[in-house]
Amino acid sequence: MNAKSFPQGRLLRPGVANCPFVVYSDEFLEVLGPEPRLELVVATDAHEGPVYVKEQDALFFTTVPQNVNVPAPGYKTVAISRLDLATAQVTVVRQPSNTANGMTLDREGRLVVCEQGTMSSPAAISRLDPRTGARESLVEQWFGLPFNSPNDVVVKSDGSIWFTDPSYGFLQSFKPAPSVGDFVYRFDPATGSLAVVADSFNKPNGLAFSPDESILYVNDSAAIQGPGPYHVDLPHHILAFDVIGHAHLAHARLFAVVTPGIPDGLKVDAAGRVYSSSADGLKVYNPAGDLIGAILVDNVSNFTFGGQHRNVIYILNDTAIHAAHLKAQG
Numbered sequence: 001m002n003a004k005s006f007p008q009g010r011l012l013r014p015g016v017a018n019c020p021f022v023v024y025s026d027e028f029l030e031v032l033g034p035e036p037r038l039e040l041v042v043a044t045d046a047h048e049g050p051v052y053v054k055e056q057d058a059l060f061f062t063t064v065p066q067n068v069n070v071p072a073p074g075y076k077t078v079a080i081s082r083l084d085l086a087t088a089q090v091t092v093v094r095q096p097s098n099t100a101n102g103m104t105l106d107r108e109g110r111l112v113v114c115e116q117g118t119m120s121s122p123a124a125i126s127r128l129d130p131r132t133g134a135r136e137s138l139v140e141q142w143f144g145l146p147f148n149s150p151n152d153v154v155v156k157s158d159g160s161i162w163f164t165d166p167s168y169g170f171l172q173s174f175k176p177a178p179s180v181g182d183f184v185y186r187f188d189p190a191t192g193s194l195a196v197v198a199d200s201f202n203k204p205n206g207l208a209f210s211p212d213e214s215i216l217y218v219n220d221s222a223a224i225q226g227p228g229p230y231h232v233d234l235p236h237h238i239l240a241f242d243v244i245g246h247a248h249l250a251h252a253r254l255f256a257v258v259t260p261g262i263p264d265g266l267k268v269d270a271a272g273r274v275y276s277s278s279a280d281g282l283k284v285y286n287p288a289g290d291l292i293g294a295i296l297v298d299n300v301s302n303f304t305f306g307g308q309h310r311n312v313i314y315i316l317n318d319t320a321i322h323a324a325h326l327k328a329q330g
Helices: 027-032
Strands: 021-023 037-043 046-053 058-063 080-084 089-094 100-105 111-115 124-128 135-139 153-155 161-165 183-188 193-198 204-209 215-220 237-244 248-257 266-268 274-278 281-285 291-296 302-306 312-316 320-325
Touching: 021 027, 027 291, 046 080, 046 111, 046 312, 046 320, 058 100, 058 302, 100 153, 111 153, 153 204, 161 204, 183 204, 193 248, 204 274, 215 266, 248 274, 248 281, 266 302, 274 302
Parallel strands: 046 100, 046 302, 204 266
Antiparallel strands: 021 291, 037 320, 046 058, 058 080, 080 089, 100 111, 111 124, 124 135, 153 161, 161 183, 183 193, 204 215, 215 237, 237 248, 266 274, 274 281, 281 291, 302 312, 312 320
16 A cells, blocks of 8 residues: 555555555544554454453454344344453353344443344343343334344443434345335333434445534445445545434535445544544544545444543454554544
């Protein structure tokens, strides 16, 4: 990789082989700090849902779906796994996991899990205690209609759970045909209420709140519809919404178009900068939506901030977990 590959950017360390940091704006230097580094943590099939648990100094994640065709053709199995960062040992927490995908932590330190479901078991948003492994289903339907394949989830400071539900399970042949649209939902565990907050997406995927929770960012990964070609004419962008009255979204606008590939994982740092996965690594945008930098890791699927000071980004690309040590904090 060299600077000529990025006509509008420059490598942080010209002449250094395999330098992973590309600077599009000097604003990115504030993200990187004086001594950024990228390192391989462990080779493993880490795919989605990374969550850092500070008390355990551990990273929880979901694995690459494996076709096992048991108990039925097209059946896929996914594990929820745990990486002990002190020892680099990976252990299985739950398998099968009802095809778990995105995860986050709630206000009490429990994992909130997007379960995509199977042909015979319904999709769900569940809660998993990382200490005991105890699981609780929170919501499985909207007005009696089953979810498609919940993909990513965030928990707001008021305890409400916001999640995306694209129909990728059907397109990947492990779920029945959709009964509902590809929606973004808000669920309130305190009252049991569930509402659609956005219905304008083709394939809603990653989502993240701004630090003050006044903006919700949601990406659309429709350029990839499942196995098959890349549809450049379909969305591969991030939209921003104003959060109105704590429970509603308004004023949708384009925040950024992501290339190459699609946006999937999405996070925001303490300064309001937005981070998105792409086919060649993480893209970093300032709050105005300007691309300011990139961290090069091929085929990133998802990532999360972690470490004792929240300044390490753990990056998953299906074959390994990398760690980018930065100045910016999640």
